[in-house]
Amino acid sequence: MTTLRLPVEADLETFNRWMADTRVRRAHSVWQEPAMPATWKERLKETAKDKMDVLWSIDTADRLIGLVFGSFWSVTQLGFAVRQLVIDPDDWRRGYGFDAALALHRYLFDYLDIPRVGVEIRADNLAAVRIAERLGYVEYARGHEVHYRDGAYVDEIQLFMDKNAWDERWGATEREYASRLAADATR
Amino acid sequence: MFGPRLDGDRGVSLVPPTIEHFKLHIQWIVQPEVGRFWGPRFGELTDERQEERFKKTGEDETQIMWTIAFQDEPVGWTGIFDIDWVRRDGESGIIIGRHDLFGRGIASEAVRLRTDFAWREMRLHRVHNWIAFSNRGSRRANEKSGYKQMGLYRKSFFRSGDWYDEWLGEAYPHTFPERR
Numbered sequence: 001m002t003t004l005r006l007p008v009e010a011d012l013e014t015f016n017r018w019m020a021d022t023r024v025r026r027a028h029s030v031w032q033e034p035a036m037p038a039t040w041k042e043r044l045k046e047t048a049k050d051k052m053d054v055l056w057s058i059d060t061a062d063r064l065i066g067l068v069f070g071s072f073w074s075v076t077q078l079g080f081a082v083r084q085l086v087i088d089p090d091d092w093r094r095g096y097g098f099d100a101a102l103a104l105h106r107y108l109f110d111y112l113d114i115p116r117v118g119v120e121i122r123a124d125n126l127a128a129v130r131i132a133e134r135l136g137y138v139e140y141a142r143g144h145e146v147h148y149r150d151g152a153y154v155d156e157i158q159l160f161m162d163k164n165a166w167d168e169r170w171g172a173t174e175r176e177y178a179s180r181l182a183a184d185a186t187r
Numbered sequence: 188m189f190g191p192r193l194d195g196d197r198g199v200s201l202v203p204p205t206i207e208h209f210k211l212h213i214q215w216i217v218q219p220e221v222g223r224f225w226g227p228r229f230g231e232l233t234d235e236r237q238e239e240r241f242k243k244t245g246e247d248e249t250q251i252m253w254t255i256a257f258q259d260e261p262v263g264w265t266g267i268f269d270i271d272w273v274r275r276d277g278e279s280g281i282i283i284g285r286h287d288l289f290g291r292g293i294a295s296e297a298v299r300l301r302t303d304f305a306w307r308e309m310r311l312h313r314v315h316n317w318i319a320f321s322n323r324g325s326r327r328a329n330e331k332s333g334y335k336q337m338g339l340y341r342k343s344f345f346r347s348g349d350w351y352d353e354w355l356g357e358a359y360p361h362t363f364p365e366r367r
Contacts, residue, residue, distance in 0.1 A: 076227040077344055141338020141355045143315060148274055153312075158338060158355070 001099040004056040004068065004107070011057045012040040014064055014088075023089040026149060027125045031069045031084040058087070058100045065091045068104055080108050082119045085128075098131045102174065105135060109166040111176040116162045122147055123155035136165040189245055190253040190266070193304060199296040201253035201265065201304075208254040208261045209241040210234050215263070215284025223346065224319035225282065251309070255283065255297045262288055265297050267305060267314060275312035277305075281325065294328040302332040306360040313359055317343075320352040333362035 007015075018024050020034040032043055047055050047069075058066035066087040073079040082104070087097045108114045119137065121128045137159040145153035189203040213232045215221050222228040244252055252266035263283040270277035279301065283294055305311045318325045320339065334356035343353040 139338075140340050143313075143337055143357055145313065145359075146274065146276060148312075158340075160340070 001060055002065070002096050002103060003059045004100060004103050005059055007044065007055050007057040007067065009041060009044065011064055011067070012037065012044060015067060016040055018067070018086050018088065021089055023092075024086055027128070028084055028086075028122060029147065031067075031086075056104070058096070060091075060096060064088075065096055066100060068100060070104075078114060079116045079118065080112075080114050082117060092127070097127065098134060101131050101135060102170070105161070105166060106170070106174045106176055109163050110171075110174065114163070116160055118158070118160045121157050121159065123157050129157065132159050132161075135161060136169045137161040138165075188248060188251045190251045190301075190304065193253070193300045195296045195300045197292055197296055198258040199293050199300070200256045200259075201297060201300050202256050202261075204241070204244070204252060204254040204264065206238060206241050208264070209237040209244075211261055211284065212264065212282075213237065215282065218284075218286060220286035220289075221282065221284055224322040224325070224351070250277075253297075253301065255281075255293065257285075257288060257291075257293050262293060263297070265301050267301065267309075267311070270311070275310065277311060277314055279305075279314050279316045279329075281328070289324065294325060295331050298328045298332045302358060302363060306363055313357060315355070315357040317353045317355055319343075320354045326354055326356075329356055329358070331364070332358065333364060334358040335362060 015032070016034050016037075019030045019032055024030065032040075035043075047053050052072045053069070054071070055067065055069045057064055058068060066085065068082065068085040070080055070082045073081065085097065085101060085104070087100070105117065108117055119132060121132060123129075123142070138161070139157050139159050141158040143156040143158065146156035147154045190201060191203065193201040195201070216226060217228050217232065219228070244250065249270045249272075250266055250268040251270070252264060254261045255263040255265055262285040263281065265279070265281040267277040267279050281294055281297060283289060302314065305314050315337070316329065316334065317340070318329065320326070335358070336354060337357045338355040340353040340355060342350040344351050
């Protein structure tokens with residue numbers, strides 16, 4: 001249903017629109033603040049150069065519908081933090097968020113062999129909480145009154161998922177090269 | 188940013204760091220006793236890099252940092268980092284670089300001065316941190332200034348053949364104890 005792909009300059013105007021959308025901003029801290037096109041080009045360049053950060057655009061049927069941004073932890077601590085996964089608010093409630101998240105985690109666990117992935121979610125972002133729980137995330141901390149918007153504070157839930165959880169829940173069905181492996185096995 | 192001089196009890200004070208203090212960080216963090224619950228004890232540990240860090244830290248408005256002085260000698264550093272001025276939230280940290288001075292209450296007093304400054308001068312809403320669960324001294328120092336546990340992160344990092352859990356804490360102005 002969705003494809004994570006390399007972001008290109010033509011995506012930036014849409015990224016800017018999402019970062020300015022109050023529905024997106026209510027749901028999550030934004031990866032970047034709205035800015036001039038030249039600033040966005042610079043951000044894309046800087047992100048591409050950074051060896052610890054990764055940005056993907058999310059497509060469905062060759063149409064840009066989202067982005068996902070995350071960071072590897074450090075050279076001595078293998079892990080990945082999902083910083084923000086945005087689906088265009090006009091495309092919410094169609095399953096794109098879960099599908100893109102599944103593709104992302106398939107890549108992280110099955111292809112990169114990352115042992116642990118973490119995410120921080122506002123406690124009232126029920127759609128994101130549901131996606132995380134369905135994937136296999138577990139809560140390890142809850143920050144109280146962390147984010148402020150709409151005149152009130154909201155808690156933040158911190159969750160992680162490790163490779164064992166991935167293997168138990170998704171390992172049998174979600175493989176990066178499933179068809180090729182099957183083909184090789186029959187040769 | 189560098190924080191102003193804050194004088195506390197038992198000969199402990201927080202002072203604005205100097206370039207010479209930053210150069211001491213290298214000697215401190217490579218010692219096994221100091222780095223046990225901290226970094227990997229390697230990296231670009233040169234005076235030139237410390238000069239760059241000193242300049243960047245001084246210019247950075249999303250962090251505030253102090254040198255911890257004990258009887259007017261630099262013995263560590265502390266600060267509040269990644270400050271989000273909209274949420275008024277930041278992540279605190281502390282290192283006592285002189286392990287011969289562990290257990291003397293220096294960290295407790297430094298955390299008290301730092302936390303008091305966060306509420307009374309910076310008007311922060313919240314400060315949070317990650318501390319190795321096995322580092323009882325650091326946890327206790329933070330708890331005395333009102334930090335409460337908000338989570339526990341299992342097997343956070345690997346040292347000397349063992350996995351270490353991390354304790355996640357958070358503090359608010361209303362959790363800061365009144366001075367007797």
